Amino acid sequence: MAAFAPLEAGDPSQAGPYRIVGRLGSGGMGRVYLARSPGGRTVAVKVVREELADDPGFRRRFAREVEAAQRVTGFFTAAVVDAAPEADPPWLATAYVPGLSLTEAVAAHGAWPEQPVLTLGTALAEALEAIHSAEVVHRDLKPSNVLLADDGPRVIDFGISVAADDTKLTLTGTAVGTPGYMPPEQLVGRDVGPAGDVFALGAVLVYAVTGSGPFAGGAAHGVAYRVVHEEPNLSHVPVRLADVVARCLAKDPKQRPSVPELVDKLGQLSAARPTEGVISGSGWLPAPVATEVTRIQATPLPEPATGTVPLTAPPAGAPPAAEQSPAGGVSRTAVDTAAIGPAPAAGLLAPPPQPVSAGRLLGLPRRHALIGLAVAAVLAVLAATLLLPDGLPDGDQSNAQGNEPIAAAKELAFQELWSYEEDPAGPPLIVDGKVYFGDQGGTLHALDTAGGTQMWKYDGLQGARPVTIADGAVYAFSGATGALHSVDADTGDRRWSFKIDDASTGAAPKGTEYGITNVAAAKKTVYLLTLPWPKGQPALYALDAETGEELWNRPVSPGLSTALTVADGVIYCGLGGKDYENYLYALDADTGDQLWRIKTGGSNRGKVTSLSVAERTVYFGSEEGTFYAADASSGEVRWKYQSKSKDAEWNGPPLVADGVVYASVKARFNTDDSAGRVYAFTASSGKRLWEFGTTGAASPPVLTGGALHFSDAGTLRALDPRTGKSLGEAPLTTGTDPLLTISGDRAYFDGGDGRLHAGRISLTES
Known part of the structure; x- marks a missing residue:
């Protein structure tokens, strides 16, 4: 069972702002440390091995993995707290909580009964759904990467995950993963997508309910052969569960169930005995495992030494005990291990998390907040550590x-x-070591973050500013000309431009002038909202991100478009303004058809000014002072808060x-x-x-x-x-x-x- 251990000579004393207080473990990417933030928060810090840090290709992958990780959010998400891909060596920090791996639990206490496995499976399926919605594929889901806490399981170890939308950064020709849990297509070197994670989930559930994998053990090459050529052994799997995992373990990825289908099916099976599907305390776990988790939570953590904790490397003039690294990097020092104390017997340790409401069920057809359970997926390159937030x-x-x-x-x-x-002309965007911004004169700039050196500039946008970056392209629009430009993020070369006057303007009367007000991009599609003048109706356009070709356009509610974002196949936008009612709309991202809308105010008041989507919930605020949380699927308002001041306006996307x-x-x-x-x-x-x-x-x-x-x-x-x-x-x-x-x-x-x-x-x- 894993434990934190005292620091040794040569271990870092600090990574960026985090004071390192103990060792947690190590993996292929590097070593994981227990650390504290300046505000006293406990985190886990992954410090990358020097030989990997010297590889420019690895650094690019690391930066992309961090960016992908930050796209995954959820109520139970173990968020990436901080990262320094450009530091020497690179590091990443995440929130930290106690846990026991599924491998350790089964090895110590044996196979699980069917009901806890159904609860486990529902949670893991919802976790994969959240991960895949961020266009990330795990590639190494296995029992040791499932960590158990009293409020549900967490998926960890995305050290070999690859953002699904960036195949250029895949380790070409390399089969990464663990035999017995890797899908056949991965073992033979073919492309691996979300269906590969479905295969791994089926194998994990077989392990949990039988104590061994579906393809037995032994030498890796023998296991791999059985995965590719033989049928799984499901003879000891309960019938209800066997029907589900058999489909997950199909050789052909197309024959496997989708993740949403798994969530529903496992949820229905788990809900057949709903009182046992409740995550409340550690009651969802088998009794001996729950006892062990409780014991782990009770073990205290080491305290950091007092003193200055800079956000980056300590300033000049700091005591010479530590060897300083570049800004944001890692400081190394000789360690007084007596200050840490002996390593305890229990595993990944932290104060107990807050209990989860007894009303939060796993597996009901209505999917609750567990969609983020395993989203330690955000740990793009973090190996073998359970991470979750400190309790509020x-x-x-x-x-x-x-x-x-x-x-x-x-x-x-x-x-x-x-x-x-x-x-x-607008807030700069920071991506992959570059600063992108448009100036008041209409030039788009790309600068190096390290020294502000100009990398390229793009002229002729007449007051444009970059509004988003996706798939290696910067999108900027010129309000004066009604044109959207796609610019290569690395070179500054124009990929294409799209002028509203050249579009199929069926959404408004011919001859109406247009200006672009909002732009968003997702899954190879760019969406833009237009504001026509002097009269006419705004339109929503969908463009092919590669070519700029118009896919479709739809008229939308009259008035000013005030907010726009895209998540999980849905476009969310705020529309309204003078003489018009104000609403938040949800539209189908493939067609532009309206799914639902929420009224946010009458004419002249109530425009949506703050908007973001996380954990199947839309969070948004309006200019009349009300903040809302609504179900992303149905538009049902879950809660709202009214600001005390009538002059209050919610400002920018909520976090x-x-x-x-x-x-x-x-x-x-x-x-x-x-x-x-x-x-x-x-x-x-x-x-x-x-x-x-x-x-x-x-x-x-x-x-x-x-x-x-x-x-x-x-x-x-x-x-x-x-x-x-x-x-x-x-x-x-x-x-x-x-x-x-x-x-x-x-x-x-x-x-x-x-x-x-x-x-x-x-x-x-x-």
Whole structure:
């Protein structure tokens, strides 16, 4: 059984802002450490092996895996807290909780009864559904990569996962995975998609219910031969379950059930005895396994040493005990192992997570929040560690002004690294080591994040700004010309442009002028909303991302389009404005047909100004001060919150992480100085956990370095995400509302002086 162990000489003492306090384990990618953030949060940090870090191809894969991981969210998601793909060596940090692997549980306590296996299978199927919806394929789902906690299982080890939309980065000709759980197509070197994970899930369930895999054991080549050529041994699998896993283990990927089909089928079987399908405490686990999990949770963690904890490498003048690495990297030092204490007997340890409501069922036809259960999938390259959020304190932890001190005082600092002489027209985008932004003159720029060196520029967009990046393309539109441009993200070459006047304008009267207001991209399709003038009706267009060819267009509700995003095959957009009713619409991404709509306000009030989708839930806020959480499938409003101020407007996309929704409001007309707020809500129920009063308009919050960061009237602020208490503040500009983007420990913003500024954030103990 895994255990954390004391640090040894040569082990890192710090990775970025995280103070490393113990060893957790190691894998093919590197070693995993137990660490603490400056705010006291326990995390697991994966430090990549030096020989891999020296491979430029690996670094590209690592960066892409981190990006893919961040697309996976959910109530039970073990979020990627932080990462530094460009550090030397690269590292990744995730939330951390205790757990026992399925391999350890079966080896110690034997095969499981059918009912817990059905509950397990439903949760794992929902996890795969969430993973695949982010266009990620696991490729190595096996019992040792299923970790068990009292609130459900978690899938771990995405060290060899590959983003499904980036086959260029696949390890060509290499069969990665574990014989006995790898599908036949993977063993013979063919392409592996989501159906490969379905095969692995079937094999995992056979192992859980019988104690051995469906193709027996022995030498790897013998197991692989049986997987490809022989039928699985299901003789000891209960009949109901055998029917399901037999289909999962079909040789032909096309004959296997889809993941949504599995969720429904396993859910129906599990719900046949619903009181045993409840995840409440550890009751869903077999009794001896539940006892072991409880024991693991009770084992205390080591405490980090006190002192300065910089967000990046310590500044010049720091004590010479540690060998400094490049910014954001890893510091190594001789370790006082006595400060850590002996390794306990139990496994992956952390304070017990919050209990899950007895009303949360696994396996009912209506799929509950367990879609994110195994989404430690977000650990793109993290091997062999269970990661989940720290529990939030119970009760109303509101702090209206957010000024109460915490136990250890903090100091937030911003150190400028470079500036670039162009004035951004919108918040910059940061992807794969490049900064993309459009300037006020209509030129699109790509800069190197390290030094601000120009990589390329693209002229002639007349006030354009980049609105999204997907599949290696930057999409920018010119409101003046009504044209959308697709630009190669690496070279700056134009791939194509699409002008609304050239489109099949069946959505509005001929001769109507058009402007583009919103753009989103997903699954090789680009969607754009247009605003016609002087009269006519807005239209939604779908374009082929490779060619720019129009696929279809649909008229949409009159008024201004105010928000647009695409998730899980559905387009979500806010429409309305002067003289029109305001709604959030859900439209089929393949056809543009309306699925449902939610009214958010009457004419002149209620436009959707804040929108994101996570865990089959749409979170959005409107300009009349109401924040909503709605079922993404049906449009049923699950909960809503009304801001205290009538002048409040929800600002920018809300952040959903670790089962918490973070969102900001600003004063709509600047008539109410008290309207500015940052809020934290429980994602499932809408319970307000805390609120923080701001001086001005708060930018959308970002979680990085274990703290919640946002701009407040030109001041950068950091809050404890658990309590909403201030961790520090640092001046950015003399302006009141900079266009701010935070990525890792870097902040990029317009300084109100005609320049783009970039600098490093650090949070230290004072």
